[in-house]
Amino acid sequence: xxxxxxxxxxxxxxxxxxxxxxxxxxxxxxxxxxxxxxxxxxxxxxxxxxxxxxxxxxxxxxxxxxxxxxxxxxxxxxxxxxxxxxxxxxxxxxxxxxxxxxxxxxxxxxxxx
Amino acid sequence: xxxxxxxxxxxxxxxxxxxxxxxxxxxxxxxxxxxxxxxxxxxxxxxxxxxxxxxxxxxxxxxxxxxxxxxxxxxxxxxxxxxxxxxxxxxxxxxxxxxxxxxxxxxxxxx
Numbered sequence: 608x609x610x611x612x613x614x615x616x617x618x619x620x621x622x623x624x625x626x627x628x629x630x631x632x633x634x635x636x637x638x639x640x641x642x643x644x645x646x647x648x649x650x651x652x653x654x655x656x657x658x659x660x661x662x663x664x665x666x667x668x669x670x671x672x673x674x675x676x677x678x679x680x681x682x683x684x685x686x687x688x689x690x691x692x693x694x695x696x697x698x699x700x701x702x703x704x705x706x707x708x709x710x711x712x713x714x715x716x717x718x719x720x
Numbered sequence: 721x722x723x724x725x726x727x728x729x730x731x732x733x734x735x736x737x738x739x740x741x742x743x744x745x746x747x748x749x750x751x752x753x754x755x756x757x758x759x760x761x762x763x764x765x766x767x768x769x770x771x772x773x774x775x776x777x778x779x780x781x782x783x784x785x786x787x788x789x790x791x792x793x794x795x796x797x798x799x800x801x802x803x804x805x806x807x808x809x810x811x812x813x814x815x816x817x818x819x820x821x822x823x824x825x826x827x828x829x830x831x
Contacts, residue, residue: 640818650764650807650821663818698763708754709819711763 611712613699619718625687628715631680632701640709641674641684642698650698656682689719724808729826732798740793740825742808747788752811754819755782755793757804764807764821767793803829 612631620626632639640655654664656676664674671690676682686693696716700709725743732738744753754769768775768782770791775782781794795802807824 642821649823652818652820655818700763708766708769709756709764710766714763 611699611701611710613697613712613715615715616713617716617718619720620689622690622719623688624719625685626689626693626717626719628684628697628699628717630682630684630699630712632682632699633703633710634680636701636703636710637679638702639676639682640700640702641682642700642711643695644698644714645695653684686717689717691719694718723820724810724822726806726808726822726825728823729828731828731830732795733830734800735797738795738798738802738827738829740795740806740808740827741790742792743790744808744810745789747810753782753784753788753791754809754811755780756807756809756819756821757802758807758824759801759804767806769811798827798829800829800831803827 611633614629618626638657641653642650643653644650651666653666654674655662659676659679672686674684694717696714698711698714700711702709752769752771755767756764757767758764768777768780770782770784774784783792783794805824805826807821809819809821811819
């Protein structure tokens, strides 16, 4: 089991550019979560999917952020246009069952300059 | 969402037991108590979870108060590799599956 796979590990981009973060959940897991972590705000839940359907996107900060899950094995988080305040570590996590634990990926460290 | 309260930081000596407390006075009957830890430069890692009874696994033990308003994560012999931020989180077992992370407890282990 390769775990939750995120790519890229690091991304440096200029303000105004589009950024796409990718996540492959663990096979068989039916829930997927995107979190953002900063020193100031800690770990924030952005959006989560259940069976590929977005259930709660109330944590998505602005319309510049969008997330998709076209199938059970892939999800993207897109920021367009990116801003310096979007700099953070973005984590993807997946889960298989009600009440069970999450498995987190290693994260993508995004720096917008 | 039900909230938890944890001390900001704790220290322990290596190879001694560590008791990390968590208060969750607004817990509902269907909330599971989950613990995660985050090692430096890594994603959070699942440690243990429980509903009503005390739980043990290879990483730790979870002691849950009888009224479920508090719990304690027990590391039986702390090692330097246990230095991390430990998060106590409530997860609704029947409704939403999302975790809301608090600020956690930063555990420092002294050699």
